[in-house]
Amino acid sequence: MNVPVDNYLALAAVLFAIGTFGVLLRRNVIVILMSIELMLNAVNVTFVALAFRAGTIDGQVIVFFVMTVAAAEVAVGLAIILANFAQRRTVYVDEVGLLRW
Amino acid sequence: MILFWIVAIISVASALTVVLHRNPVYSALALVVALFQVAVVFVVMQAHLIALLQVIVYAGAIVVLFLFVIMLLSLEPDVPRPGRYGMRAGAITLAAFLGIELAAAALASQPSPDTLLPPDYGSTKQVAERLFTTHLLPFELTSVLLLAAVIGAVVLARRRA
Numbered sequence: 110m111n112v113p114v115d116n117y118l119a120l121a122a123v124l125f126a127i128g129t130f131g132v133l134l135r136r137n138v139i140v141i142l143m144s145i146e147l148m149l150n151a152v153n154v155t156f157v158a159l160a161f162r163a164g165t166i167d168g169q170v171i172v173f174f175v176m177t178v179a180a181a182e183v184a185v186g187l188a189i190i191l192a193n194f195a196q197r198r199t200v201y202v203d204e205v206g207l208l209r210w
Numbered sequence: 211m212i213l214f215w216i217v218a219i220i221s222v223a224s225a226l227t228v229v230l231h232r233n234p235v236y237s238a239l240a241l242v243v244a245l246f247q248v249a250v251v252f253v254v255m256q257a258h259l260i261a262l263l264q265v266i267v268y269a270g271a272i273v274v275l276f277l278f279v280i281m282l283l284s285l286e287p288d289v290p291r292p293g294r295y296g297m298r299a300g301a302i303t304l305a306a307f308l309g310i311e312l313a314a315a316a317l318a319s320q321p322s323p324d325t326l327l328p329p330d331y332g333s334t335k336q337v338a339e340r341l342f343t344t345h346l347l348p349f350e351l352t353s354v355l356l357l358a359a360v361i362g363a364v365v366l367a368r369r370r371a
Binding site (some may be wrong): 112113114115116117118119120121122123124125126127128129130131133134135136137139140142143144146147150153154155157158160161164166167169170172173174176177178179180181182183184185187188189190191192194200 | 211218237238248251255259264268280282298301309331336344352366
């Protein structure tokens with residue numbers, strides 16, 4: 110079976126850029142977290158594609174670790190969002206300046 | 211090749227929906243679509259175990275968590291804020307530059323000679339063997355990380371008690 114690995118690498122680059130765009134553009138911190146998930150997924154695609162091309166399995170093992178870190182990050186991130194919302198009634202990053210200066 | 215274009219179009223469209231839609235609920239639902247497309251890519255690349263984990267962990271757990279928090283906060287859709295065109299243009303420029311740069315780097319990378327994949331490539335057995343031998347220490351550290359995340363989430367979320 111002929112798999113166009115290079116095309117999937119380019120697709121991963123585009124997805125990563127879209128995720129970056131979301132992080133830079135959006136004010137809603139929940140959407141920013143979702144964009145970070147998109148970026149992590151793009152990196153996972155790169156890992157799996159390069160592992161496929163090199164014929165090794167290590168890329169797939171690393172994706173396993175990335176998924177674990179992503180799950181932990183989302184759990185803690187959403188808990189921070191909830192705690193912040195309880196105090197300030199906002200999810201917009203430009204209205205939270207506590208750690209800014 | 212046809213499969214690639216289907217996956218590419220759907221995943222880019224849903225990723226843009228995640229980023230651009232004003233209602234976070236729709237963003238989360240579009241995220242499910244994008245994650246499923248990534249799972250399709252994993253299947254194409256013979257990463258069957260990873261594809262299953264992708265659907266279970268991401269679509270089954272992470273997106274549900276996102277939706278849960280969105281519902282809990284009962285957010286109204288974002289209103290666009292006027293007068294931030296400079297930042298918007300900067301974000302678009304930076305992201306476009308990054309995407310082109312990464313794609314160019316990916317396409318310029320030397321293709322390794324197409325090695326013949328072993329017939330059980332990507333099987334659960336093969337991934338598990340590598341995971342529990344070469345990468346055993348990171349695997350054990352993962353459990354510590356998850357424990358820390360669980361404790362941290364509980365401590366943060368019950369602050370107001």
